[in-house]
Amino acid sequence: MMHTLLLIMTLLTYNSCQSPRGNITLVSNGSSRYVIVLPDEATKHETKAASLLQTYIKRISGASLNIIQEKTYKEQAAIFIGNTEHVEQFRSGKLKGESFFIATDNQDLYIRGGTGKGILYGVYTLLENYFGCRKYAATTVTIPSSKNLRLPQQLMDKQEPVFVYRETYYPPAFDDEYLEWHKLHRLEDLWGVWGHSFFKILPPKTYFTSHPEYYALVNGKRQATQLCLSNEGVFNTMVEYFRKAIANNPDALYWSVAAEDGGGFCTCDECSKANAEEGGPQGSLIRFVNRVAAAFPDQQFTTLAYQYTAHPPLKTKPAANVYIMLSSIDAYRQEPLSTTPSAAAFRKDLEGWGAITDHIFLWDYTTQFTNYLAPFPDYNNLQPNLQYLSAHKVSGVFSQGSGDTYSDMAAYNSYLQAKLLWNPSLTTEAISNDFLNGYYGKAAPFIGQYLQALITTMHNTKTQLDIYGNPVNNYKNYLSPAAIDQYSGLLDKAEQAAAGNNDLLTKVYNARLPLEYTVLQQSRFFGTEKFGYLIPDRNGYVVNPRWPERVRKFVAQCKLAGVKELSEGGGNADAYQQEWDTIFARKWINSLAFGAKVSLLHPWSDEYPAKRERTLTDGLQGDKDFSINWLFIYGNDLVATIDLGEEKIITQVQMNFLQDARHYIFNPSDIVIETSADGINFKPAGQQQPSSLAEEDYTVAVRNFRFRLAAVHARFVRVTGRCLQEVPAWREAPAGKKAAVCCDEVFVL
Known part of the structure; x- marks a missing residue:
């Protein structure tokens, strides 16, 4: 059974009190009689899991536990890691996917994992849920100090992931331990080739000159916009590509065969016929992907149901080894996907795909790509979204945030998403409280109030939250100057609570960056008006003398926070400073048309x-x-x-x-x-x-x-x-x- 955070906190009390009857004591007064037992032929993940547990027990309690092979085990108190013979007493059989269990009898502890990194997930869950460790971001782990480590006897904590593929795309997830700690994946690790892949496999620079017929016929002319999927040469070239790629990367779980971003699909007679029969470009695409997948029946292929290929085909079903990665790109984010009117087409497509396949992944979006630092209060939607998706046959989620650049509440978003991707039945409130208290310390109540104020104001002002929006356009709703003053007051209290603790202050300063970014961006819009960066001077306007220093401080904090891009494919903090320098150097022109x-x-x-x-x-x-x-x-x-x-x-x-x-x-x-x-x-x-x-x-x-x-x-x-x-x-x-x-x-x- 999966644990709620309430049960987790209850179990943690075992480690902070005297050992009552019914517990096993792994460490007592900083020493232990236990050994860590590995299978005689341990896998690399089992070996790593044992070493991790040994290291963390030492860091928590000071106790050093030896790691031995099962063949040298002498019936002493033990922690059994992986597929040992002793774990067979639980008769768990083969665990599904990356699931795991943590179990005890009257003396010993057993951790067993399924495929992949399941055993590592089990060890990290033990450290977090039972020993009180936390990894809130890509920083050092929070490790409590305790000379006594205890667990209840007859414990059985078995966990299975709701989603077989789980990715949150924020800076913390670029840390390898964070990834394993929170049971997350990376596209690059699971896919041999991923995303929009047509031109990764048949790059126009290589093939277009000699084989223009490989590419789409658009307006009577071959163009390198998409592939011609009815061309036999395209199929043969792609099959040969995969034959080599699979041999070179046998551990890859998925291979993408997906259209390029944008339109320009082929209109040759054969492609047009397939598309007419299937209701759109998804027709020739699914038929082609199925054909490639048939050449490699032991591999799993994915394709993108995105924009022009979002609708399910009318006739052809995806093959058994083909996964559909559906996109939710057109939905606004102020409401859950299950109810927001803007997701009506998405819901219809999801139901349509669900009627013809059980293999659906979702490519979701949880940031404003045009302004990574813009406040983007979609936090409360994640849990209902994931519950809705899991109920509609979605088995994997790529939650695309800002990538490796800092953005609005990046650490919080990543942590919340990671927990819910593993178990959507956990509550946003419990996860948020755990994160805020652990990450922001004394400032936590005010950060929590700030986040709630954003959400409440967004709903009260009926704001549409657009992943391609702009905080400047929100100056009349949830990012109005009056609303920003309210938010700023809460963050002022957070700073006061964090006073004297430089680490906490830095985190609060980083949390304030989205507000400061909004103020600066809106000041460009307001200009000569109230809240603008210009002030009256004789017969014209000049730059507010406070503004250059304000921009400089903002840019410096961006660099400390790890802001590498302010938008998708956009400039960095230095480029932002240069933009403002250009604005500051620009003299205001007194036009006859001013205000006309x-x-x-x-x-x-x-x-x-x-x-x-x-x-x-x-x-x-x-x-x-x-x-x-x-x-x-x-x-x-x-x-x-x-x-x-x-x-x-x-x-x-x-x-x-x-x-x-x-x-x-x-x-x-x-x-x-x-x-x-x-x-x-x-x-x-x-x-x-x-x-x-x-x-x-x-x-x-x-x-x-x-x-x-x-x-x-x-x-x-x-x-x-x-x-x-x-x-x-x-x-x-x-x-x-x-x-x-x-x-x-x-x-x-």
Whole structure:
């Protein structure tokens, strides 16, 4: 039976009191009569488990236990590790997967594991649940000091994982002992090849020139977007790849055959026929994966049910040795997956796959990838999510966080996920209390209140928690300045409670980083307004003198916390400092259009609203982050009419446009400036055509365009930036994807 944390704490009391009747005493007054017994032909994991137990008993109690082979055992008091002959008295047979049990009789202790690292999991569970050790993060283990170690007689603690694959993707999980302590896996350790794998197996640089027919036929032309899965050469090449890869890596449990990220699936006659019969690109994919899997019946293959391949096929079932890794990428995170409306399509896909296979893994998401440091209070959803998934045939979970870079509550997220991935019946409250008290010490109550305040405010303000969101856009809901003041007050109390303890203070400072990041990011948005980084100075605005030092302290703390990226594929702390240095060096321009009313012909993007029309005249300039201070127009021309309020003499109009091909943002094909006295009759005042985008260019750049006018008298200025009609071919956009145009700021001088 799996233990709840209440039972765990009850059992721990055995080690802090005198030995009552019915206990066995492993260590008494710092010495022990026990030996650790290994099978005569112990596995590497059994040997490691015995050594670990020996080391930790020594560190806890000071007692040194010898490790012997079973053939030299002389009936003395013993701890039996692994598949010894003595453990057979429990008649457990073959343990399922990585399960284990911890058992005692009237004198001896027995730990036995199933496959893989089950025996190690058993030893670490003994250390944590019964001896009071903890490993809260990728730091030193918390080890209590006790001269006496006792366990109840006739104990039987048998644990089986609910999920056969369990991964939490946060910095602590990059520590090998943390991984084993918390019974976690790594993709790289289990998969011979994983993720989007088409081009890992058949890289276009190797094959496209000589075999373009291996790749997708898109709009009548072979393109390196996906593979042509009906091509016999693709199948033969892939089979040969796996034949060699499996021989070179026989310990790998899974092999991925999965489409590349994005669209561009093959439309040749054979692929189109399969897809029509199966309801989409998942048809040709599943048929192909099944065929590869049939060539290696003793191996297990996985494929991604992701975006264009998310739906189950209409006819073909995955083979018995094929696992479907379904993605929950489209769901907002403020509510559990089982109830949030945004996960309706995901739930339907999950039920559909569950009707045709028992082998389903989930690729889940628990951070904001565009802003790793943004407060992301999805913590309470994890337990109901995992319980829902386990009830719907999901047998493995990749919980993707921020990877090896520090992010919002990274250690807490990792710890909570690890415990629940092993046993979703544990409660979030009990795990959280254990972690917060152990990790934050005296500051724990206030950290707990801070987390609860985030959750409560998010729900009260009906915030949509988006994994690709931006804390700037939350300035009216759970990250409003008023809410941040409330959170900050709680963290102030946490700092006061941790005073005098540098280790705890550092942890509290790190917990505050998401709030400080939010304040700094929002200050770019507020600009000249309250909470902005600019303050009035004569006829204009200058940088608040406190801001450069505030940024410097933030960057320094980021480095101490282990912030390597502030977003997925984004810059590090030094790059963030450089961004601010550029902003600080920028002189504010006193434009005739500052604060002027703007009318748009086409609407801004709801996903990146900035200040809506006012974005063009708020006195701020956008930088390389398209989600802050840019007027984002998707699929339409920018046509903005600026009302200066009264007729003025205009000698110059200038504006910036953003180029960010990765996000399908391109400079306009044509920029036109017009002026008017009445807002009805407009006269041309200038036109420019940015350089051609015929060649591939993924450089993110802000480009300034200036138009000099001959002292025009006008009240209205109209700026037209014509959006590209089609995404450039080299960007390889999925079907239906349109280009966007981003403009900011329009200065009228």
